[in-house]
Amino acid sequence: MDIATVVGFILAYVVIGAAIMMGGPFILFVNGPGMLLVIGGTFAVTLMGVTMSDFLGSFKIGLKGVFYKLDVPQNLIEESVELANVARKEGILALEGREISNSFLERGIGLCIDGHAPEIVKNLLTKDINMSINRHTVGAGMFKSMAVYAPAMGMIGTLVGLVQMLSNMSDPASIGPAMAVALLTTLYGAIIANAFASPLADKLILISGYEKRNKDMILESITGIQEGTNPRVLKQMLMAYLPESKREVEE
Amino acid sequence: MDIATVVGFILAYVVIGAAIMMGGPFILFVNGPGMLLVIGGTFAVTLMGVTMSDFLGSFKIGLKGVFYKLDVPQNLIEESVELANVARKEGILALEGREISNSFLERGIGLCIDGHAPEIVKNLLTKDINMSINRHTVGAGMFKSMAVYAPAMGMIGTLVGLVQMLSNMSDPASIGPAMAVALLTTLYGAIIANAFASPLADKLILISGYEKRNKDMILESITGIQEGTNPRVLKQMLMAYLPESKREVEE
Amino acid sequence: MDIATVVGFILAYVVIGAAIMMGGPFILFVNGPGMLLVIGGTFAVTLMGVTMSDFLGSFKIGLKGVFYKLDVPQNLIEESVELANVARKEGILALEGREISNSFLERGIGLCIDGHAPEIVKNLLTKDINMSINRHTVGAGMFKSMAVYAPAMGMIGTLVGLVQMLSNMSDPASIGPAMAVALLTTLYGAIIANAFASPLADKLILISGYEKRNKDMILESITGIQEGTNPRVLKQMLMAYLPESKREVEE
Amino acid sequence: MDIATVVGFILAYVVIGAAIMMGGPFILFVNGPGMLLVIGGTFAVTLMGVTMSDFLGSFKIGLKGVFYKLDVPQNLIEESVELANVARKEGILALEGREISNSFLERGIGLCIDGHAPEIVKNLLTKDINMSINRHTVGAGMFKSMAVYAPAMGMIGTLVGLVQMLSNMSDPASIGPAMAVALLTTLYGAIIANAFASPLADKLILISGYEKRNKDMILESITGIQEGTNPRVLKQMLMAYLPESKREVEE
């Protein structure tokens, strides 16, 4: 698990909380109806734009984006090269029953063992990659929508508060606090968008890119194994997926 | 019918309504001329940017986006595999007169029965897919336009109100309420954009993507049936359109 | 002629005019120098970004976008199928001198009669399509620029007015009206952008898409005629350009 | 030279200047430190984002965008057809030493005379086209950056002024003028962005598109000449690059 998202999340709220508490009581910033409006409203309009199963699934995807452990490419390369060695010497059927750590690699090897033609294996695995990217894109898209709707809901709350305040200005002393309350929803919206929804969407897109790179690499290694490519050449082909710095350590 | 849009819609207005009523009388937020300006103006300038038939058609598409029932991919796969089984054993003409639940699948099978060449069938069905995506895009685009124009109309209304208020400030007591009224159009615009037009456009685009996926899958199954692909292989090809979690249940 | 743009345009100004007049005298909203700044300034900076002939041509394109009559696809299909029938029975030269309602179809048939090879006909017509799309894109782009520059000019006018007002606040009674005047340019900019330039750009892009669809269809029918495709098959190929609802009426 | 940019530029500043002078003394709008901040700051941060040679080169490109004379496509077509005629009758070497008005056409003909294979000629000229588009894109991009940074610098200046004003409000009479001064930088930023940098970027992109069209046309004519295409067919191929209206005059 990469801790960046968790560390960043905690840090962001510590910093914002500190800024709030250094200037006065925290309670000034708590407003039940405003929170209900911004959080509830953001969820409601986000829900409007998706299907129920996407809505529920996206939170699972969001959690995965935070806690999911991506396979280290170097290990995948090593495992693939080993499989290629075995397949070359003893035939592809020798891979049957072998334990494979990565499920996508396992599925691909399984298809080879089942005797499917290379172009069908490639077609099936490519669709798999597209499907999983698509799912991540929908998930990231939902958090992006939340990052758009949260500030809008905050503005709606502030406008509601301003209209109420302006309609009744008989007591000048209450104007300041009323306006403070009105501004709170804008603050809530800005925090939800910038310290939750938008960074999470960024992370999901990034993670999805890394997962795609891993799967592209696996697809190439499966094609190589099925076509009986020389394992040493295959290794060099796969190494090219790594940044130069990591490559040198391995070679 | 997926209930997300309806549930989200109701929830959004309940939440906004609650925020309004907790702070004072609801009547403060009702302003006839302002509503006329924002709603009428938004419709008017949206109409300017499309053709009359697109304008009317888009509302129908919008309703479809909310209430349309998408065929479950698993069922489409089962039906396609069954058709492939029959076609393989008894020839493609045996499919004539058979009841087919999905109209796009029916049209494709009909073209095969009519004896069109595979590349013509593919050409026709691909155009069908593009046409329907195009229609959805125009529909979603119109709601996106509304989401842009509604806040603009709200701002125009607020500017009109501010100019009128500022031109006549003889009675200080009326300034607050006059400004409250001026702000209402901005509020209306924000609500129309964020709790109606924009989420609806999101939904239409999402639904259109799912419909395209279904049709792509159907196109692949028709090609498979026409070319006499082994039904078991065809099933595996179609299964790849499902997310992994749903696939395992089926297999 | 599609009346949507004209109807929308009139409606928008009726609605905005009504909102203005319900709140006070219309004359409050008329400010000569402000109008000069926003309208003149918008035209000036838009002109900066194009060539003189594009500037003048774009207004012609804009008018075309409003008043141009698009050929009905159904009629084009009927005419094409008729031409295909004649060409098939009596040879392509039999089409010489025949009256053809659509100029693009006429040009294509003319090229076939002149005996050009199919790939040259296709090359020439494809370039024609690209050229006309390009011209529309430049035209729409100019109105989009105006939609960006008009609010900017409005803001510049408001800033000028604010600076003048703030520099001389000796008479408190004049502050309100001075600010009202300052806000007028922002209002003008918002109206020009949202109730003129931006919807017109939307319309031009939409119309351009429909014209492209018509021309793509004509290109396919000319290729079909030249290659001697069966007119019945050709009809079905062209029908695929229509939405399903309109197709059934025809078949 | 197309005068649109120069005319638009002068017009824009006349209109803005008039709006300023009709409301009071021009001197109110002159603020040395503010100008230094906005102009200097915009240049500084734009410089940060490019290389020194791009920075200097872009101004040259900007001037070219204003004053450069594009070859008239009709003349290029005539010249190309003439060259094709000569090459067809007397062989391509007969073109040696011939004066050619357009340098890109000259370079292409030169490569043909040198006896390079058609695919190498095409490869070299295509790279030339890409290089020149690339250079224009970098130039236009720099002016676009300026259009983004100028308002930001204006806002920074206004914030600096507001903080200074708000920190010292002992003399109420000075608040108005101080705020006027603070707003000036926002005004400067808006003018630089909207009446200089952004329209210039628009123009460069447009001009670059026209130059690309010219060069694509020249590339096609060089290929035609080298392959010995019939000059009459070649003319028709090149004519397709012109809008219909200009074509008819020529034919």
Added chain:
Amino acid sequence: MDIATVVGFILAYVVIGAAIMMGGPFILFVNGPGMLLVIGGTFAVTLMGVTMSDFLGSFKIGLKGVFYKLDVPQNLIEESVELANVARKEGILALEGREISNSFLERGIGLCIDGHAPEIVKNLLTKDINMSINRHTVGAGMFKSMAVYAPAMGMIGTLVGLVQMLSNMSDPASIGPAMAVALLTTLYGAIIANAFASPLADKLILISGYEKRNKDMILESITGIQEGTNPRVLKQMLMAYLPESKREVEE
């Protein structure tokens, strides 16, 4: 090293600093908690959206973007042509052990010497190019994120300050200074975004484009060397990567 970024950076802060100091004491603009919020918060939410290793790596990439020395294309061409000459006369193995100034060129030549087939060499080097572009894109993307989040954090800080000020307006004299302090975070956010993060992202993208051009050129020269292209032709192919002005000097 190109000094544009360093010069621009220093200039920007000199100009902003001058604007601040000409209007009053610098100390007015220093606010510890505000800086902590904007800088800390921006880093925290940027960290949320990436992985830990991308976060750390991006600063290294950012520094490289400022201080990295790009190989001069003319020198690369000369070196490549020399290598091509040697390879043509004495065979490709004669390049073994030769000192090569550019590491990408060295790697490519190394692959040729190892006897890999041309399509494998191309495949490996193309992946290398994509990997390095990808890494730069991630780095630039992180600075772009910072440019988005910094103003958002600034706005959050200002809202926090405004709420605190408005909740307690008993002492009118303190309102101005309190608001000044509240505005500071917006100022910090604007400066970080516009005079640090955004220009740096611009630079990284530009530099990445130049590096890609260099590597594309090297890839073409390696292909040419391996295929035994005539060094004079190769030189002309490579020269096409240079702008015309620089080419003439070389020829």
